Amino acid sequence: MEKTINQKLGYIRPGQVDGSIEMAGLFDKWYHRTAQLNKEETDNDGHYGLVCDGLMSKPNMDDVMLEKKWWKAPMRIAFLMKDQNQGGYIYNTDARKWLCQKEEAWELSDKTFHHIANILWGIIHTNENNLCLPGDMSQKFDEIKECFQETPFAYIECKKQGGISELGGNKLKPYLIDYKDLLYMEFDILRPNVFVCTNDKIYEFVQEYIINKYPGTELTRVHLKKHNSIRLHLPSKTIILLGYHPTAPGSYGSIYDSYMDHYRAFVQSPYYEEFFK
Numbered sequence: 001m002e003k004t005i006n007q008k009l010g011y012i013r014p015g016q017v018d019g020s021i022e023m024a025g026l027f028d029k030w031y032h033r034t035a036q037l038n039k040e041e042t043d044n045d046g047h048y049g050l051v052c053d054g055l056m057s058k059p060n061m062d063d064v065m066l067e068k069k070w071w072k073a074p075m076r077i078a079f080l081m082k083d084q085n086q087g088g089y090i091y092n093t094d095a096r097k098w099l100c101q102k103e104e105a106w107e108l109s110d111k112t113f114h115h116i117a118n119i120l121w122g123i124i125h126t127n128e129n130n131l132c133l134p135g136d137m138s139q140k141f142d143e144i145k146e147c148f149q150e151t152p153f154a155y156i157e158c159k160k161q162g163g164i165s166e167l168g169g170n171k172l173k174p175y176l177i178d179y180k181d182l183l184y185m186e187f188d189i190l191r192p193n194v195f196v197c198t199n200d201k202i203y204e205f206v207q208e209y210i211i212n213k214y215p216g217t218e219l220t221r222v223h224l225k226k227h228n229s230i231r232l233h234l235p236s237k238t239i240i241l242l243g244y245h246p247t248a249p250g251s252y253g254s255i256y257d258s259y260m261d262h263y264r265a266f267v268q269s270p271y272y273e274e275f276f277k
Helices: 005-009 025-037 063-072 095-101 111-125 134-139 141-150 169-178 180-190 200-213 252-267 271-276
Strands: 011-014 021-024 077-081 154-157 194-197 230-233 238-242
Touching (some): 005 025, 011 025, 021 025, 025 180, 095 154, 111 252, 154 180, 169 180, 180 200, 194 200, 230 252, 252 271
Parallel strands (some): 077 154, 077 194
Antiparallel strands (some): 011 021, 230 238
C-alpha cells in the first residue's frame, strides 16, 4: 500500500530509550542535512530541534479520511510560515498534531489559527457572487470555524528549526537556499495548488519552485500594475498569495484583507473562470 502524505514526510520524535530520538521519511533527511551543515545548536542530549509539519491532523476525522478529502478538494491550500517561536529553547515538535493537542487552536481562541481560519474560509468561499469582505467575518464566525474544522489544509514551517519571536527575511533566506531541494520535495509530496505565503522571501521562493517544476512556462499577474501579491500559474492552475504574517500586529480584518484583496482581484479577473471551469 502506498504511503500517506504524512508517512512520506515522516517524523522526528523521542526514542524508546531515554535521551534518544528516532526519525523517518523526508524529515530524517532534513535532520541529517542540519547535522551536515553544523550551524544549529543542539539540546542537552546533542540532538537538533526541528518542527515536523504537513497535512494538519484533526480530532474529528482520521488521517485516511483527511487525506481523501485533501486529494478531492478543488483547492489544496498550504500555509507557509517562517519558523515556530520556541523562545530560544531547542526541542522537536510536530505541528501536524497541534489542532488535536491545543483546544485553543481548534476552537479559534488562538489568534494565529483564527487568522488562518479566516483566510482559509475566504479563499474557499469567495466567488463572483460572494466576495467575502472583511466586514462579513464578525457575523460568520460559526461558518468560519466549521470550514476550518472540516477542511484539510497543510501547514509548513519553511525554516524547520525553531526560533524566537522574530525572523527577518535576510535570516530566513539562507535556510531557503540550504534546504531548497528538501522543501521542494515537501511541496511535491503535498502538491498544494494554493500557496499562502506569509513572507516575501517565501513568496519569491514558491515562484521559483513553480517555474523550476514547469520549465518553459511563466507566472501571470492578474493586473499589470496592481495586485503584486498574487501570481497565477495557468498551466498547473496554481495560485500563489502573499500577505501579512498571522502573528503580525493588526486586526482580523487587516490581516485577512492583506491576502483577500488580491484574491478578490483574481476572482474578478478573466482568469477565474478558466481556473475553475
